Amino acid sequence: GVATSWDWFFGGTSSQTQVSSGSGVIFTTDGYIVTNNHVVASAERIEIIYNKRNYAAELVGTDPSTDLAVLKIEESNLPAIKLGNAKNVQVGEWVIAVGNPFSLSSTVTAGIVSAKGRRIGILEDKFPIESFIQTDAAINPGNSGGPLLNASGQVIGMNTAIIQGAQGLGFAIPIKTAQQIAKELISTGKAEHAYLGIEMATLTPDVKNQINNNPNSSVRVAVDRGVAIVSVVPNSPAAAAGLRPGDAIQKINNRPIIHSEAVQELVQNAKVGGNLQMEINRNGQIVILNVRPGSLPVQKVS
Structure with missing residues (x-):
């Protein structure tokens, strides 16, 4: 604990x-x-x-x-965790959550993977990066930071959150993310994230209609597939590259884009200062733009 x-x-x-x-x-x-x-x-x-x-x-x-x-801590020869592969996690497979809820040490609960890639807006940060594993294994206060294991005893995630008042809704950070961030923190004391500076929405016919018929916004999109850029942060990498509200992302580095999670994944995996080639639909015309991700701004504590 x-x-x-x-x-x-x-x-x-x-x-x-x-x-x-x-x-x-x-x-x-x-x-x-x-x-x-x-x-x-x-x-x-x-x-x-x-x-x-x-x-x-x-x-x-x-x-x-x-x-x-x-x-x-100052100790050696500790038994380190055995890492699993979160990419191999299947919805419906059995998982085990371990932790210390309410200071009850070494508590083990079991459940299944309910969903992957969840973005639920519960991290208290201005620029949260979310792609949770959802599970119905009981996760309570005090479980935070504990491992989520697969049936082979390998760590596939780190328990991080519950939705207050909801039963059977627990969330874990995929171990690949935790491993990458931990290595950066150990090496430099901080983690660097690639950042574009856009607000986006996965396009469907209904979402397109909602955007185009919103009387409080001038944003309009021409297609109902891809990912719509709803807003662009001023002076951001996206603004510098020429991205505009109403652009619909169709491909990034020749990979077809059909949902916003794919954009987040590609940006997360990109290097700061690298290049993302975006094919966008702007007012019915295809435009190719090269976007160089910047470093995610650090939220200042007031």
């Missing part, structure tokens, strides 16, 4: 220590541990409890965009 504590001052005359708990996974044998950013974001002191021992933990780095964080 991951135990965090901080001081709470009221009126400058009294203090009270608040303690929260979460879970984590041993990422490397030399003491790097991966958990959720929201578990440790406000902590002044972090302790790891492992094998009935308490360790003082160093916060190596955080990435609010994916809700991931890396901690370090």
Whole structure:
């Protein structure tokens, strides 16, 4: 488990220590541990409890965009997790969630994969990057940061979120994402994400009609397939490349695009400063644009 504590001052005359708990996974044998950013974001002191021992933990780095964080303890020869392949995960397969809900250590629950690639808007960040594995395995407060395992005991995701008041709706970060971000945090203390600066919507005949008949917007699209650009952030890489609201993305690097998740995946996998060739439909005409992703802006804490 991951135990965090901080001081709470009221009126400058009294203090009270608040303690929260979460879970984590041993990422490397030399003491790097991966958990959720929201578990440790406000902590002044972090302790790891492992094998009935308490360790003082160093916060190596955080990435609010994916809700991931890396901690370090001074220990060696730890049993690191066995990684699975989230791409091989099938909807309907059995999974196991492990964690410490309500400080009940080593709690195991089982369920199935309900869906993949979920974007549900629950990460508390200005620029969230979401592509969750959805499961009905019971995930409760304190499970955050714990592993989601397949039937072979391999980690395929990291439990990160539940929707309050909803039963059977838990979400996990795919392990490929967690592995990539963890390596960057260990190496540099921060994670870099490619960024375009667009708001988009997957096109269908109904979505096209909704966009074109919206009296509060001047955005109009010419086709009902692909991904519509609804808005473009000023001074963003998308704006610099000439993308406009109403453009409909048809292909990226010659790959046909039929839903917004594919755009997000290609942008996530792109290098900052690299090149994405976009084929777009603009007012019924095909236009080819080269877009160079920038670095995702860091959200400043006020």
